[in-house]
Amino acid sequence: MQLKELFDDDNAVSPVIGVILMVAITVILAAVIATFVLGLGEQISSTAPQASFSFDYNDTSDNLTVTHTSGETLDNATVTFKNSNTTNSNVVYGGTGEEISAGDSVKITNVTQSAGDEVKVIWKEPSGDKSATLATWP
Known part of the structure; x- marks a missing residue:
């Protein structure tokens, strides 16, 4: 096995970044949906006048x-x-x-x-x- 070949191999980088991005998008989407389902969106818009x-x-x-x-x-x-x-x-x-x-x-x-x-x-x-x-x- 060539040592130089081991450092130049980037095959596993793309799938890892893809998985991290998918998890982040899922978490953000779940937080937005939960905010409106639990009614927190209505409470935010109802504030005292300035x-x-x-x-x-x-x-x-x-x-x-x-x-x-x-x-x-x-x-x-x-x-x-x-x-x-x-x-x-x-x-x-x-x-x-x-x-x-x-x-x-x-x-x-x-x-x-x-x-x-x-x-x-x-x-x-x-x-x-x-x-x-x-x-x-x-």
Whole structure:
């Protein structure tokens, strides 16, 4: 047997690479199918909207103005402004449209900064399964 002939023989390389590629393709395909069969694909697409809010507190009248400054337009029915320290804790946007877009604002009354009141802008998914806090004051 020639030693030089042993090093130049590449016959077994192609089948090994082919088998490795087939196994990798099978694993990736199985992962993609499992994601959609188990319903994980739906959960990924349902995320909270990205929106920014600013807060302007007036200490003489104990009013807090919450303004949507930028980000996605929100459906009025999915957003609640919650004041932690009042009996009427849920304030719904009182604008003219059914959407809250950049520049729209709502005034929340009976907010006392010295009493430690906390106001949250809460988004709730229309189906009611998920919710997220978009902004918090202070």
